[in-house]
Amino acid sequence: MLASLQSVLLADTSAQALAHASAWAVFLVGAAMILTGAAGVILLRNPVHCALMLVVTLFGVALEFIDQSADFLAAVQIIVYAGAVVILFLFVIMFLGVDRKEAIAAEPTKLQKPLALLMGLVVLVEILALSRVDHWVGGTPALSGALNGPGDNVQKVGQAVYTGYLLPFEMTAALLVIAVVATVVLSKRAGGAGNDEAGAVVAEESSEVTS
Amino acid sequence: MTGDPLFVHGLNLAVWVIIVVKVVAVFAIVLLSVLFMIMYERKVIARLGVRYGPNRAGPNGWLQSLADGTKLLFKEAFTPKGADKVVYKIAPYLMLLPALIAFAIVPLGGQITIAHHTTELQLADPQWGILFLLMTSGVAVYGVMLAGWASGSKYPLLGSVRASAQMVSYEAVLGLTTATVVLVTGSLHTSSIVAAQHGGFLYHWNVIHTAVIPFILFSVAITAEMTRAPFDLVEAEEEISGGYNLEYSSVDFAWFYLAEYAALITNSAIIITLWLGGPDGPRIAGHSIGPVWFIIKELVVLYIFVWIRATLPRLRYDQLMDLGWKKMIPAALAMLMIIAGFQATSTSSGSGIGHYLADRKWGFIAIVASVALYLLLTRAIEVGKTSSEIEGTQRSESMTGRQL
Numbered sequence: 244m245l246a247s248l249q250s251v252l253l254a255d256t257s258a259q260a261l262a263h264a265s266a267w268a269v270f271l272v273g274a275a276m277i278l279t280g281a282a283g284v285i286l287l288r289n290p291v292h293c294a295l296m297l298v299v300t301l302f303g304v305a306l307e308f309i310d311q312s313a314d315f316l317a318a319v320q321i322i323v324y325a326g327a328v329v330i331l332f333l334f335v336i337m338f339l340g341v342d343r344k345e346a347i348a349a350e351p352t353k354l355q356k357p358l359a360l361l362m363g364l365v366v367l368v369e370i371l372a373l374s375r376v377d378h379w380v381g382g383t384p385a386l387s388g389a390l391n392g393p394g395d396n397v398q399k400v401g402q403a404v405y406t407g408y409l410l411p412f413e414m415t416a417a418l419l420v421i422a423v424v425a426t427v428v429l430s431k432r433a434g435g436a437g438n439d440e441a442g443a444v445v446a447e448e449s450s451e452v453t454s
Numbered sequence: 455m456t457g458d459p460l461f462v463h464g465l466n467l468a469v470w471v472i473i474v475v476k477v478v479a480v481f482a483i484v485l486l487s488v489l490f491m492i493m494y495e496r497k498v499i500a501r502l503g504v505r506y507g508p509n510r511a512g513p514n515g516w517l518q519s520l521a522d523g524t525k526l527l528f529k530e531a532f533t534p535k536g537a538d539k540v541v542y543k544i545a546p547y548l549m550l551l552p553a554l555i556a557f558a559i560v561p562l563g564g565q566i567t568i569a570h571h572t573t574e575l576q577l578a579d580p581q582w583g584i585l586f587l588l589m590t591s592g593v594a595v596y597g598v599m600l601a602g603w604a605s606g607s608k609y610p611l612l613g614s615v616r617a618s619a620q621m622v623s624y625e626a627v628l629g630l631t632t633a634t635v636v637l638v639t640g641s642l643h644t645s646s647i648v649a650a651q652h653g654g655f656l657y658h659w660n661v662i663h664t665a666v667i668p669f670i671l672f673s674v675a676i677t678a679e680m681t682r683a684p685f686d687l688v689e690a691e692e693e694i695s696g697g698y699n700l701e702y703s704s705v706d707f708a709w710f711y712l713a714e715y716a717a718l719i720t721n722s723a724i725i726i727t728l729w730l731g732g733p734d735g736p737r738i739a740g741h742s743i744g745p746v747w748f749i750i751k752e753l754v755v756l757y758i759f760v761w762i763r764a765t766l767p768r769l770r771y772d773q774l775m776d777l778g779w780k781k782m783i784p785a786a787l788a789m790l791m792i793i794a795g796f797q798a799t800s801t802s803s804g805s806g807i808g809h810y811l812a813d814r815k816w817g818f819i820a821i822v823a824s825v826a827l828y829l830l831l832t833r834a835i836e837v838g839k840t841s842s843e844i845e846g847t848q849r850s851e852s853m854t855g856r857q858l
Contacts, residue, residue, distance in 0.1 A: 261466060291541070291603065298596070318585035326592020330599070330622060337603055337615065395581045397642055 269310045276303030294332045301325045315397040460573040472571055480577045484557050488715040492519040494753075495760045502764040523708060531704040536606030545604055546702070546709035549597025552590035553717035559586050559644045560723040563733025563744020575745065576645060583642035587724055588629055591679055595621045597713065598681075598688075602698035613697035616771070617681055617688040623778040627675035630786035631668040634793045635728050638663045648732035659731040668789045669729045671782055676721045678778065680714070683763035687771060722755040723748075730755070784831055788824035795820030 276299050283296030301324045308317035404412050460469055493508070493516055500507025509515035533542060558577035565572050580586060595618050602614020636642055638660060639650045651659050661669045678685040689697030699710045726732060730751055733744030769777070796817035811818065 261470070289538070291538070291600075295541070295600075314581040315585075318582040318589055321589045322585065322592050326589065326595070326625070327622070330592075330595055330618065333599060333603075334615075334618065337599075337611070395642075397581060397585075 266310060269306060273303045273306035273310060276300065276306065278303075290336045291333065294329055294336065297332075298325050298329050301329070312396060314395070315400045460571055468571060472568060472573060475568075476573070476577050480557055481554065484554055484716050484719060485712075487719045488712055489519050489523070491715045491719055491756060492522075492711075494756065495763075498757060498760045499764045502761065526708040527705055529704040531706060532701075534606055534701045537701070538604040538606060541600050541604035542606075543706070545597055545601035546706045546713070547597075548600060549594065550709050550713040550716065552594040552597075553713050553720055556587055556590040557716075557720045557723060559583065560720070560727055561645050561648045561732055563648075563748055564742060574645065579643055579645050581642070583644050584632055584636065584647065584728070585642060588625070588632065591621075591628060591676075592625060594679075594717070598698050601702070601710070605698075605701040607701060609694045609696055610698050610700045612694045613688050613700065616694075617698055620681060620685065620688065620774060620778075621679055623775065624675045624678040624782075627671055627778065627782045627786045628679060630783070630790050631672040631675065632728065634664045634668045634790050635660050637790070637793055637797055644727055644732075648727060648734070651731040652734050655734070655736055656731075659734070660729045664729075664789070664793055667785065668793075671786050671789070672729065673725060675778075675782065676725065677759070677762070678774070680717050680721060682718065682759065684766035684769050685774060687768055687774065690768060718756070718759060719752070722752055722759065725755055726751045780831075780835060784828065788820075788828065792817060792820040792824060 280296045280298070280300030280303060283299065284293045287293050287296060301320060305317040305320040305325075308314070308320060460472065496518070497507045497515075507515065508518040511518045511521045533539060559580065560576065561579070562575040564575050566575060567573075578586075598617040598621070599614050602610040602612075602617070605611070635647060639647045641647065641650075647660075651663075656662065681688040687693070689699075699707060702710060726748065733748040735743070735747030735750075737743065794816075796814060798816045799814050801813060
């Protein structure tokens with residue numbers, strides 16, 4: 244990173260160095276967004292602020308997708324997660340009026356904090372170890388293979404989904420429909436008028452599970 | 455793969471500078487159009503109401519919006535006591551940003567050459583093309599939602615809840631009708647969408663290619679998305695005394711105003727790009743005058759938006775939701791299916807009505823299926839209505855509580 248920046252500054256403005264520096268800049272901005280957002284989600288006290296920091300993280304992830312030329316995933320990331328899922332979060336937070344500071348001290352179980360810490364460490368160690376062994380974990384484009392053959396990223400994803408992976412795709416769609424129908428049935432049975440918010444929560448949770 | 459010829463020789467410093475210049479230029483174009491648009495709207499509405507409209511500041515009053523803007527800048531920026539300070543200050547920018555950046559994917563027609571670098575008159579032509587529009591319209595909800603919430607008072611919150619429910623509801627129609635355009639074009643690139651409509655004034659445009667109905671659905675949905683009249687119950691003064699921006703004043707209010715009109719201009723440009731051929735139009739004396747045609751179309755579309763605002767009364771909340779969920783989404787789905795069916799046309803040898811029908815069998819099957827599903831849907835809605843009425847009388851509950 245520093246080397247590439249230096250080469251830019253030292254008037255060695257060859258096209259490749261500049262492209263390289265740009266790619267690095269995109270990566271760094273994305274990484275900074277992801278980390279800031281993630282830290283914000285767990286450190287801030289107000290649920291609405293947490294949801295907003297989650298959006299920052301999602302945008303950072305989308306940026307990294309673009310950096311890896313996975314354009315379609317980036318678009319879907321923003322349209323579905325930032326544009327729909329977090330909006331629903333906010334809706335529920337505002338409707339149920341939980342947008343106040345909550346007592347974090349009250350833990351469901353005594354062991355929750357140490358267990359969470361342990362699990363986090365395990366996952367971190369796993370990722371670090373894997374990235375030492377296998378390069379695909381780090382998403383290095385040169386090793387996981389750049390796009391080849393004709394057509395855009397979007398076209399390739401579309402072809403894969405509608406030919407080779409048609410059955411899983413249709414099953415996911417069916418699962419989503421089932422989740423929606425189940426939501427309607429549950430909120431209907433629970434008894435009419437006052438239960439709209441509960442239905443919304445269930446719908447959101449089920450869509451989260453399936454997506 | 456289409457791409458801007460600017461990047462043919464890779465990325466060097468000159469290319470960087472050109473990109474920055476283009477960004478600034480597009481930004482300036484949108485902001486200046488906003489100043490123009492506010493006056494255009496006020497003048498046209500005045501004329502439709504047999505009035506003069508603003509006619510004091512500048513020649514014929516055309517500098518009135520500049521004067522208003524300047525005045526707003528020097529007013530006191532007021533923050534309510536119960537407001538969430540940070541979010542309250544951020545919300546206007548969150549509203550402004552999507553409206554501005556969506557303009558980046560609009561092709562304005564033709565190429566220009568600056569210092570041996572040829573570039574399209576279009577800021578960005580990303581691979582995900584028109585998905586960018588769906589992205590910005592999805593994210594635009596945040597500005598409205600947070601503005602109302604952060605104000606810390608009831609009426610703005612009501613307004614913002616209405617607005618976000620409305621915007622989320624109509625996004626599905628937006629996506630489905632955009633998908634029909636992508637179907638007939640076979641590409642997500644806005645430049646390809648425009649190129650496919652090139653040649654043959656009106657005849658090759660997507661309005662005709664997609665049988666007009668998706669165009670109407672898209673225009674209605676995008677009007678609702680912008681919460682413009684007749685879908686402006688977000689700012690119904692007599693019900694919720696203002697709307698999500700009720701507590702805002704000074705520059706912050708100016709940003710909201712700016713964002714609203716920037717969204718109007720950008721969305722009109724998107725309508726032109728998707729359905730009305732973009733910068734396509736007859737050449738004058740052998741010269742291609744894409745940008746001129748684009749501006750003419752933009753003025754016509756904007757005039758229609760103003761005309762609608764001056765003519766139609768505001769919808770009720772249940773009418774809005776019924777229109778969106780029970781009429782427009784099914785219609786958009788049906789049109790998507792029908793157009794997909796007609797895209798799957800095979801060419802058999804021979805002529806005559808029999809071959810004609812056989813070639814397009816999937817299209818006609820889709821039409822029949824749509825009609826059948828429509829009848830099923832109407833029946834289902836009817837049944838649902840009667841059963842909930844029975845339920846309502848059994849519990850002897852008034853339905854008014856459920857209306858909103």
